Amino acid sequence: MSEQQGLPPVRGPLVYRQSIWTRLTHWTWAICLFFLLLSGLQIFNAHPALYIGQQSGFEFENAVLEIGAINTPQGPRGRTTIFGQQFDTTGVLGMSGSAEQPTFTGFPGAVTIPSYRDLATGRVVHFFFGWIFVAALFVWFLASFINGHLRRDIVPKGADLAGLPRDALDHARLRLHHGRRYSPLQKLSYFTVFFILFPLIILTGLTMSPGMDAAWPWLLDVFGGRQTARTIHFVVMVLLVLFFIVHIIMVLLAGPLNELRSMITGWYRTSPGTPGEQGDRS
Structure with a gap:
């Protein structure tokens, strides 16, 4: 030993x-x-969008990030667009919550103050x-x-x-x-x-x-x-x-x-x- x-x-x-x-x-x-x-x-x-420059709006194409929801044949879906590339982010960004009672916000209320x-x-x-x-x-x-x-x-x-x-x-x-x-x-x-x-x-x-x-x-x-x-x-x-x-x-x-x-x-x-x-x- x-x-x-x-x-x-x-x-x-x-x-x-x-x-x-x-x-x-x-x-x-x-x-x-x-x-x-x-x-x-x-x-x-x-x-829920980010831009480059002094201004933003419908007349400008200067968004680098957009988080929202869109209607599809299967129903509303969350969508995040980064430099023109689109991603389905349903349940996390743009659209969260249950299918019966969805919430349409950029980030879900679980990570915001107030909720x-x-x-x-x-x-x-x-x-x-x-x-x-x-x-x-x-x-x-x-x-x-x-x-x-x-x-x-x-x-x-x-x-x-x-x-x-x-x-x-x-x-x-x-x-x-x-x-x-x-x-x-x-x-x-x-x-x-x-x-x-x-x-x-x-x-x-x-x-x-x-x-x-x-x-x-x-x-x-x-x-x-x-x-x-x-x-x-x-x-x-x-x-x-x-x-x-x-x-x-x-x-x-x-x-x-x-x-x-x-x-x-x-x-x-x-x-x-x-x-x-x-x-x-x-």
Whole structure:
């Protein structure tokens, strides 16, 4: 019998990885993005189509996405058109619910806030959580700049870019490392979210506001019109949803208890052999 049998597994040190500001804003964003997504789909259902340019209407052929329903010999069917390509999306998009009592909306009520048609309430919910989201982002940027989190963990450096192919291969093989700092792939992902996707979704949201257009008319020029801004806003929302799905999958694969402890208490269990430093727990 091996002398090692029955011994507890070797564990790496606990390190203080997430500050209180990172944890508070992380959970604030999670709540905000949930309500922003579902209320945003309620707003989208008021006109379930996306265009490129300043205008939209019957006289223009600038739609890149249209969700609706059509009559067929077999009865009404949901139809989604993407860049001219038509897809039958009955039961999911355009037409949902039972055959006896179908609902004709872009997205079904199960994924909108409110679940019934109410554009006014959807806009109130969307704007309320939108401004909380912006405030949390401002707090995070300020705190992360002061405590060095931005420089240390978010902005990729030359060594991170050099190590990106190896880190991407390790993730593809599910060889996940629990280090003190973020891996190159994590840094690049978070940098993209914080410096590209978040600013884009905020600025395009402001571009769709007539009041903001009056105050900042340059927004319309930057994004090529209100309709183009709406399309970019929708695309960025889809990218953030995809990021969230991948994020949850990686949390489950990396060890959900350790990852959750990091975002609740700040303490993170690293892999064995990770160098310790002052403030770590064994």
